[in-house]
Amino acid sequence: xxxxxxxxxxxxxxxxxxxxxxxxxxxxxxxxxxxxxxxxxxxxxxxxxxxxxxxxxxxxxxxxxxxxxxxxxxxxxxxxxxxxxxxxxxxxxxxxxxxxxxxxxxxxxxxxxxxxxxxxxxxxxxxxxxxxxxxxxxxxxxxxxxxxxxxxxxxxxxxxxxxxxxxxxxxxxxxxxxxxxxxxxxxxxxxxxxxxxxxxxxxxxxxxxxxxxxxxxxxxxxxxxxxxxxxxxxxxxxxxxxxxxxxxxxxxxxxxxxxxxxxxxxxxxxxxxxxxxxxxxxxxxxxxxxxxxxxxxxxxxxxxxxxxxxxxxxxxxxxxxxxxxxxxxxxxxxxxxxxxx
Numbered sequence: 001x002x003x004x005x006x007x008x009x010x011x012x013x014x015x016x017x018x019x020x021x022x023x024x025x026x027x028x029x030x031x032x033x034x035x036x037x038x039x040x041x042x043x044x045x046x047x048x049x050x051x052x053x054x055x056x057x058x059x060x061x062x063x064x065x066x067x068x069x070x071x072x073x074x075x076x077x078x079x080x081x082x083x084x085x086x087x088x089x090x091x092x093x094x095x096x097x098x099x100x101x102x103x104x105x106x107x108x109x110x111x112x113x114x115x116x117x118x119x120x121x122x123x124x125x126x127x128x129x130x131x132x133x134x135x136x137x138x139x140x141x142x143x144x145x146x147x148x149x150x151x152x153x154x155x156x157x158x159x160x161x162x163x164x165x166x167x168x169x170x171x172x173x174x175x176x177x178x179x180x181x182x183x184x185x186x187x188x189x190x191x192x193x194x195x196x197x198x199x200x201x202x203x204x205x206x207x208x209x210x211x212x213x214x215x216x217x218x219x220x221x222x223x224x225x226x227x228x229x230x231x232x233x234x235x236x237x238x239x240x241x242x243x244x245x246x247x248x249x250x251x252x253x254x255x256x257x258x259x260x261x262x263x264x265x266x267x268x269x270x271x272x273x274x275x276x277x278x279x280x281x282x283x284x285x286x287x288x289x290x291x292x293x294x295x296x297x298x299x300x301x302x303x304x305x306x307x308x309x310x311x312x313x314x315x316x317x318x319x320x321x322x323x324x325x326x327x328x329x330x331x332x333x334x335x336x337x338x339x340x341x
Contacts, residue, residue: 009055009232013038015152017046018056018228022149023161025058025191025224035153035160047192054325055229059316060187061093063223065109067138067267068116069276070124071102078129079103085127087314087330090188091119095314098240100307102134105240107265113137136276142266143258146225148280150233151261164217171211179204179212183222187213188317189329191224227315231324235262235280238309239287241294242273245301250275253298262290273304284308 010018016036020027029040029047036043050056074082079097083104086092094107110116120135167173175183182202186193195213199206216222230236250268257266257277265278275298281290291303311322318326 009053009229010050012152014046014050014055015150017043018050018226019150019152019158020161021047021056021058021226023153023158024164025060025226026164027161031162035157054318054321054327055232056226057316057318057326058191058224058226059318060184060191060222060224061109061316062184062221064221065111066113066116067141068108068110068120069136069138069269070104070106070108070120071134071136072104072106072124072130073132074103075129075131076103082127082129083313086124087319089119089123090330091115091123092314093316095312096238096240096309097311097313098307098309100305102307104313105307105309134271136269136271136273138267138276139270140268142254142268143263144265144267145227146223147258148264149261150228165214166218167211167214171215172208173215175212175215179208180216183209183212183216187222187224191226225316227318229320229324229326230280230312233280235282236324237281237284237286238312239279239281239290240307240309241277241279241291241303242305242307243275243277243294243298243301244273244304245275245298247274249298249300256297262286275301 013036017032020032020035029043032043033040072082083095083097086095086104086106091108091110092106093109096105097103098105108116108119110119116135116137120133124130124133182204183198186198186201195206195210199209202209213222217224230238257263262279262281263277264280267276268274269276279290281287287306287308291306295301295303312320312324314320314330315326317330319328319330321327
């Protein structure tokens with residue numbers, strides 16, 4: 001199990017700052033200062049420390065593609081090498097060392113089903129040590145990590161954080177492919193990269209960069225999220241659940257699932273399991289309690305399998321160490337996949 005001796009690394013002000021950044025990961029320090037209760041310069045210094053120490057990071061990513069969860073079986077002697085090679089792939093958003101009937105669990109994003117197939121069959125089939133891959137295609141995301149909150153701020157304080165500004169009336173309604181790709185690369189590396197820095201590195205005018213980000217955020221194609229080292233979050237136990245449930249049960253429980261604080265990710269799937277959840281818990285003893293509560297909420301369903309995460313290898317564009325801190329950025333260059341594998 002990962003080292004969980006990190007809670008003291010975050011004090012109450014850090015937690016308030018991180019909750020505020022979960023609400024709007026690109027909010028300015030001046031906007032957040034009155035909510036968190038300290039001045040903007042202090043917030044900037046604290047964020048610089050949290051980021052440098054791998055305790056928190058912000059990622060921007062294209063959410064318009066197809067998501068899938070891959071269960072991967074490996075030769076034990078090559079497990080670490082397989083994880084290291086997969087960690088360099090842009091398509092891999094999350095990579096976990098897992099207990100149970102699989103060695104690795106990978107959340108993979110592709111442009112479409114053909115690209116998911118190319119990754120599962122072509123890319124993984126070419127990695128020495130991979131023995132088997134099972135693919136679960138996500139039909140609908142019920143909730144994900146961008147919606148998860150620390151719950152440190154009071155509801156009235158959260159309400160003071162203004163939503164992102166909409167695009168200017170004069171902003172282009174469509175973002176051209178070149179600018180979009182440049183933004184995705186920059187914001188995948190650093191979701192809080194400034195407009196000026198992005199403009200300087202990409203060669204686009206600052207106003208075009210600002211307009212494009214606002215446009216893509218307004219359509220939901222560009223999503224930002226603030227992630228926290230799990231052991232420092234107060235929720236150190238990480239578990240996946242694979243559920244078989246009648247469709248009517250999932251439909252009735254849709255809203256309830258999204259409000260359960262332990263649930264980090266929930267999606268319906270096209271596989272033997274039609275509901276898959278990633279859950280953070282406070283104690284290992286909570287695993288059974290959560291299962292009982294879940295089956296009570298989804299009466300008529302069955303938890304067909306579960307997996308406790310032994311270690312996170314990658315989370316968004318960060319390689320993660322044994323203590324759950326980010327220890328470096330993954331390779332941001334996408335793998336060039338062909339639909340035929």
